[in-house]
Amino acid sequence: MVDIKTRQQIRDHIFCELTRSICPECRRVIDAQVLLRDGAVYLRKRCPEHGWHEALVSSDAEWYMESLKYNKPGAIPFDFATHVDQGCPSDCGLCPEHQQHTCVGLIEITTRCNLACPTCFADAGVGYDLSLAQVESMLDRFVETEGDPEVIQISGGEPTLHPQLMEILAAARNRGIYHVMLNTNGLRLAQDVDFVRELSQYKPIIYLQFDGLTPGVYQNLRGRDLRDIKRQALENVSTSGMNVQLVATVAQGINDNEVGDILRFALEQPAVLGVCYQPVTFAGRCLNNHDPLHRMTLPDVLNALEAQTEGLFRVSDFRPVPCPHPTCLARTYAFVDGDEIVPIPRILNVDDYLDFVTNRLVPEYSLELHSLLESLWSMSAITGIEKTTADLNRCCDLSLPAGTNSERFAGNFFMIHVHGFMDEYTLDVKRLMKCCVHELLPDGRAIPFCAYNTLGYREHANQQQGGQVVR
Ligand code: SF4
């Protein structure tokens, strides 16, 4: 009997696009497919040597696809450090094919750290410090490529361990870079009041690692209970008059049930002007016990926030950030007056201004609002710096209904930001090419942050500097 096939089988996914990635085992650059399946987004790729790999990129295909309309043209830096040779992602950088300038420059001034977090993507611990002369030349190069750079992040390792941190902050200021963020675990801020007092003279925004409110979270993510350290650090920083952003690494089954509590806690702290949530990435020391198919992604954090704050913040309050690739980040701002919290997208149709693809012109279109919202939904906008405060004040005046007393909100703003970094499993060159968060290196290169962590650039930099192999 002849077997006649009467019906073709249907694939279990929608093929979305072809991009490039790397093999998570050997880091060879390979083609990758972006697939939509069961309402989620996956990256599927095949290494000729190590076979197929698949990873969850976004748990919400609709958010991912809708994000794309927030993409916008990038700005070209004044200079590139490398040439196009092997093609992305092997030519960093920046090479002339890169699609966005540096909104945020990162300088890791030390690889030393006073913690040994099991989740550390930098594998920090014992290491080396950059010299002041090296950091100064990196700042000079930053000015050369950007003209008028907006934000520098001083990072590590633990940057408060660097013996010349104050000189480094002064060097940034002397070059007109006034917006300095200091990424820290808070140990020294909690333990050394004189240091905090001296630090406050330079008024950096303190980017404080803060993962939750229960002991188990810190045991799991940081290797020890740090709750008292975090509270003391916050108290000392607040007393000295510096502003703070809390930075929470969010891991499935460890602290995804605390994102709402972190937010409520943050809103109660006068010095805290925002929270940045970062779904955990599998890089550096965080390569154990991971499952690339079951992980936190950006929309999971948004959904958890809505569920855990009883709608104080909803998923619909957030919008993608257009200056990098818009699937990388989501952000919202709220005007705050005591218990009253008004997320901007609830009173202003920000899509009229941030949807760069449709580029629709609405009847009540305001050029001023366009410029304000574009500036606020950019990586270089940070609550606590003068420009962002001025933009938010003006936005408040223009957007609140007539007759509302906008003065009660003046200066009282809060930002929530979700940054979904990529790792070896999720690396997608179309996102990388639009990255605007760049590691600045002593040799003058600027490497997109996710490339730095996944493609071996970090290891090479460490070998060049300290003769140390990180992984
Ligand atoms: S990520 Fe950017 S700088 Fe690096 S190779 Fe690709 S285009 Fe060039």
Ligand code: SF4
């Ligand atoms: S995650 Fe931060 S605090 Fe923890 S070991 Fe790495 S650099 Fe240090």
Ligand code: SF4
């Ligand atoms: S650091 Fe990674 S996730 Fe962030 S903007 Fe750059 S490519 Fe996107």
